[in-house]
Amino acid sequence: MDKVRHPVSSVIALQSVPSPITISFSDYISDDLRTEDKFGFESLVTVSDMFNARLHLGHKIGTLNNNMKWAVYGERLGVCIFDLDTTRKHLIRALNFVAHVAMRAGLILFITTNRETIFSVEKVAEECGQYSHVRRWQEGTLTNTRQLFGASIRLPDAIIFMNTLTSLSVNHPAIIEAAKMTIPTVGVVDSNSDPAYLTYLIPANDDSPQSVEYLLRLVFFQIDKFLLYSTTVYIFL
Template sequence: MEYEAAVKGPLKLKGVANKEIQNPVKSKVKHFNFPTDIKELLNPLKFPDYFGVRNLFKMKDLFNARVHFGHKEGTLDPNMKPYIFGSRLGHLIFDLDKTTELLQDALNVTAHIAHRGGIILFVCHNPQHTVTVENAAEQAGEYAHAREWNHPIFTNSEKIYNGVTRLPDLLILLSTLNPLMQEHTAVRDAAKLCIPTIGIVDSNSNPNLITYPVPGNDDSPTAVQLYCNLFRDAILLGKSKRSKVSSS
């Protein structure tokens, strides 16, 4: 069948089928919200915010927790330049607009995985934050590894545990570095095994292997406490939604 499409106006068809096809096309276009629906289909984790994670915090909360403080000038990882707002008194300052957006995305992903019954592992190797991280994981009903990392715990888990093991569905790294300022082994191992990761990346960290990087301070106790509380609450939101759906 020959047809021609005009730049403006409805699709015009030549032939007997013109009247039969043109009217249904008009009705479908009229009731289809292109901008919103297409975005939701392309990225269902953002549209809509099913769990309401965007209500968990405001940018002011990040500022009060000193999330915007980076390391000193001269220690900046080149891959972190897009997330830096500037510097003050020799210290780098994160752009909290970008941090807020990326943290919301990370919380949304966390809630979705919890909703689907996934296993979530909190990871941190800073002795200063061990108790904070473990308490958050316990309160969320999930797992934590806040000690020295056993190198083949992911890549050779069957031999370590003498059987088939289920690995986590998501890693939440409260810091992507170890106490020696080297990249945490879990970052590399998770990338090898295609395990999605959420990582708090400071100005001296490399975000390239992190699935959902969140630029921010990973040293301040107030900042780490805020991260733990937010991810704990996101997990609990996902689980509560799942329990409501299963009971109905």
């Protein structure tokens, strides 16, 4: 039988698809997260760009969370300074994961509680066809959907936390709910935050609009780029 693909809206012969975006089904299902930099992010993320975006600036040394000491290079004028080599390594790992989810047409939820970056987060989520939650979190949104919404709904395939603390300086409740529902999470974790229960953490400044904009641009680029592949998955009959 001829080899064909089945996109959402139509059936197109395999031979009619341009070769640069053609992937075989066996290659598609064998893509995994064991490759540290499968999509070549090493050249995309640089220490100089992260420094210019102020990712290295943490909170005052007195607020340092013991679970974040491993990511801190030192302190200057009483402020924690992140080791950007460590940040870069974890950022590339997180981007690799996001790219895999986007390539499989996964549903991604962006979350933030930072009022200065709410608009940016909502805008990026909308532009890449994903979702955002920037208001007060209702308990049970992920774990008790039937009672809250009256029916079972599709849960996110991944959640990206642009900051992990609420206004009360406690971990966002969605982190625990996601862990209970085995939803993988990506989180920007500042020096005063607790990285517990996050799947992929990015040790970096989560307060500065400049740093958040930089991270959002990177994430948007990956989602927008790999959404192309989500419509070119081939089923061989």
